[in-house]
Amino acid sequence: MHPNPAFRKATHASALEFASQRGFGILSINGADGPLAAHVPFIISPDGKYVEAHVMRSNPIARALTTPQPALLTVSGPDGYISPDWYGADGQVPTWNYIAVHLRGQLQLLPQDDLRGVLERVSDEFETRLAPKPIWKIDKLATDALDKMMRMIIPIRLDITSIDSTRKLGQNKPDTARLGAADGLATSNIGSELSALAQRMREALD
Numbered sequence: 001m002h003p004n005p006a007f008r009k010a011t012h013a014s015a016l017e018f019a020s021q022r023g024f025g026i027l028s029i030n031g032a033d034g035p036l037a038a039h040v041p042f043i044i045s046p047d048g049k050y051v052e053a054h055v056m057r058s059n060p061i062a063r064a065l066t067t068p069q070p071a072l073l074t075v076s077g078p079d080g081y082i083s084p085d086w087y088g089a090d091g092q093v094p095t096w097n098y099i100a101v102h103l104r105g106q107l108q109l110l111p112q113d114d115l116r117g118v119l120e121r122v123s124d125e126f127e128t129r130l131a132p133k134p135i136w137k138i139d140k141l142a143t144d145a146l147d148k149m150m151r152m153i154i155p156i157r158l159d160i161t162s163i164d165s166t167r168k169l170g171q172n173k174p175d176t177a178r179l180g181a182a183d184g185l186a187t188s189n190i191g192s193e194l195s196a197l198a199q200r201m202r203e204a205l206d
Contacts, residue, residue: 001100001102001164001165001166002166002168004168004172006171006172007166007167007168007169007171007172008164008165008166009167010165010167012048012163013048014165015101015163015164015165016044016048016101016163018075018077018099018101018165019044019073019075019101019103020043020044022075022076022077022101023041023042023043023125023126024039024040024041024042024075025039025040025042025073025074025075025076025103026038026039026040026073026074026076027039027040027042027053027055027061027071027072027073027074027107027158028071028072028073028074029061029064029065029069029070029071029072029107030069030070031060031061031064032064036060036061036064037061038055038059038060038061040053040054040055040073041053041122041126042073042122043121043122043125048160049159049160050105050157050158050159050160051073051103051105051157051158051160052118052121052122052155052156052157053118053122053155053156053157053158054115054118054119054122054153054154054155054156055153055154055156056152056153056154057151057152057153057154058152061107061156062109062154062156065107065108065109065156067108068106068107068108069106069107069108070104070105070106070107071104071105071106071107071158072102072103072104073102073103073104073158074100074101074102075100075101075102075103076098076099076100077098077099077100077101077193077196077197078098078099078191078192078193078194078196078197078200079096079097079098079099079191079192079193079197080096080097080098080185080188080190080191080192080194080197080198081094081095081096081188081190081191082094082095082096082097082170082181082184082185083181083184083188085184086180086181086183086184086185087173087177087180087181088176088177088180089174089176089177092177095168096168096191097168097169097170097181097197097201098166098168098197099165099166099167099168099169099197099200100165100166101163101164101165102162102163102164102165103158103160103162103163104160104161104162104163104164105158105159105160105161105162106158106159106161107156107157107158107159108156108157108159109154109155109156110154110155110156110157111155112150112154112155114155115150115153115154115155116138116150117155118155119138119150119155120137120138123136123137123138167200169197169200169201170182170201178201179201179202181201182198182199182201182202183198185197185198185201186198
């Protein structure tokens, strides 16, 4: 997380909301031979206390979870390179603006009997966002196909113990400089979701 307090003003509630809306991140733990990481879709419980997800049974993280372990879920948002020319002011330097949330906690395997419930809650969350498309349900799978899939994956839960977030959007710059950089992003192809990042900069969200 960026150390500048200007970029660290988001509340835990807003950080959780951002992470929930993204619904995809990098889950990492310390393995015997170094860090282990997996890209996972996830949901956050309504009370904000834990994350539910699943991984392949063959995933190194799954094999390492013989006991609960400290873990980090990194959720990244839009990001982009900022040219100093866009600020319209002297003495500026290049930087990179971005939004990110870190959720830390204890990661554990859930009982295999919990898998179907986790799968249903995760798919329902994202299917609901596709309305008015009818929600896809797990019951649409043939029984043998469902059984085969469920043997290959395991449910996991991250009990959240800390939440950190950075929204580096030029809040430490004068409004004219920040808005100039936001306009500059409209001409850029360096980063991801540049139009979304520019909009966030224009709003100067904390």
